[in-house]
Amino acid sequence: MIDRLVARIKETGAPIAVGLDPMLKYVPGHIKDKAYREYGETLEGAAEAIWQFNKEIVDHTCDLVPAVKPQIAMYEQLGIEGLKAFKKTVDYCKEKGLVVIADAKRGDIGSTSEAYAAGHLGRVQVGGRAYAGFDADFMTVNPYLGSDGVKPFIDICRQEKKGIFVLVKTSNPSSGEFQDRLVDGRPLYEIVGEKVAEWGSSLMGSSYSYVGAVAGATYPEVGKALRKIMPKSYILVPGYGAQGGKGADLVHFFNEDGLGAIVNSSRGIIAAYQQEKYAGFGEEHFGEASRAAVEDMKADIAGALEKAFA
């Protein structure tokens, strides 16, 4: 799957994941009205609204980008109905040829991580049959529990040819509270990054590992250090756009071949129509606004990479 992701990034020229994090406040009124008319102001209605919203965005961007990153929390908050919309979204994106990165940040003790891995990337055995619960291509994993909490994910990745991105340095303001604390004179995120490289060396694709890392665009200097520590790990970079990261900040997360990182933007793409810059599209044409935002982001990153590595 990492080879497929790399191939799709080369084909599209866009190292971009569209973050499908549909909060109801991003969903245009006409979509919500229609869903509520059909299902009422219920969890079912809300789930229908975010599904229709996602579908329109996917339809308008799927030829431009290699991947989407649905944030499962935005679905989980709507309970069972929300999770049905999550599954529908995952399945639809795969149908459209997109690589799906489930942003779930799961992580637990061994047997429990195994269950998460089976549910999101693998299959579960029921009597004589095997079923996939959610069936994403990649998922994000929290490393706080250490190797035996991460390895079950890697084992399932090996079986299923899927991948993970392990949280190393997150994009939020207080990520430094624990992640930056010095251990033997070096920040904890570097120690975690070394483990990611070690875990990843056991499961390589043709040029990059199935085990990637998450490092936020909001900390570009960290990207530089991590790039050296984990040369073979793809870095999933959140925090572009709404969280403050810019194209020029991103170059450190890439290798000189222009590969090695995939940048996520959520609000900046899916709620583009709410920005002044794209307001001209109008709420009705929010999908086109998202497409324009992807095109701008692609140009921003390509320009920065060209400047850095030309």
Added chain:
Amino acid sequence: MIDRLVARIKETGAPIAVGLDPMLKYVPGHIKDKAYREYGETLEGAAEAIWQFNKEIVDHTCDLVPAVKPQIAMYEQLGIEGLKAFKKTVDYCKEKGLVVIADAKRGDIGSTSEAYAAGHLGRVQVGGRAYAGFDADFMTVNPYLGSDGVKPFIDICRQEKKGIFVLVKTSNPSSGEFQDRLVDGRPLYEIVGEKVAEWGSSLMGSSYSYVGAVAGATYPEVGKALRKIMPKSYILVPGYGAQGGKGADLVHFFNEDGLGAIVNSSRGIIAAYQQEKYAGFGEEHFGEASRAAVEDMKADIAGALEKAFA
């Protein structure tokens, strides 16, 4: 909710949470057969089997214990059908007067943690109405992202009078890989423990905080240190029984009043009938075996506490 948990622990004399982590291999054949006859060897059949299994265990133990801790991964692995069984389990346990600790170990950047908190502990607004997605009483939270990833949970706890347990030192073998690394000469878990105490001081019940911690029974010496660092935080202690923790290991997690900790056992209780010790009950009477295992665990802990604090 922390006051209710403490009151129920005093009433039952059992600082015990039954870990409802129903793997299919723990479910007796007759329960699976019946569920598969009705729904086939499908995810729906598997979900029905674990729900019937849970129900029997809850029916046989709910008068003995204050709380249950369903591990959501065991449901999530069965996809949507599994999560329906999770919700049914949460609702049923609450009906039976049990405090429900959703073991979900969620944690993300601010707006995403807010969504998890709304989904599991709070409510989500859909048009003019508010709905609870899963509606547990407590949930476990992963602190790797720092304060701004944890505070949204605390905000929802304040509104809803619910609580969280933050991972500090987990019970698994490689928990030390990051959690034990020395920061300014002290293990990281102590730094996290200090934060838990700080977060907790902002949301106190009558004697303990709504913000508790998770620390594994498998590391009793750590319990001693954390008990001092977080005197007002309830400690949820996994790792008893199957993972190796014993009653005598647990005393360090408690305060001298015999309060301050609640010990979880999952496999040791729910799959008790598979142990030699309780095999006499027979597979058909697995609920009674679980009840006997709870009674033995209660006596083990009470004996250890009496010896330590008499």
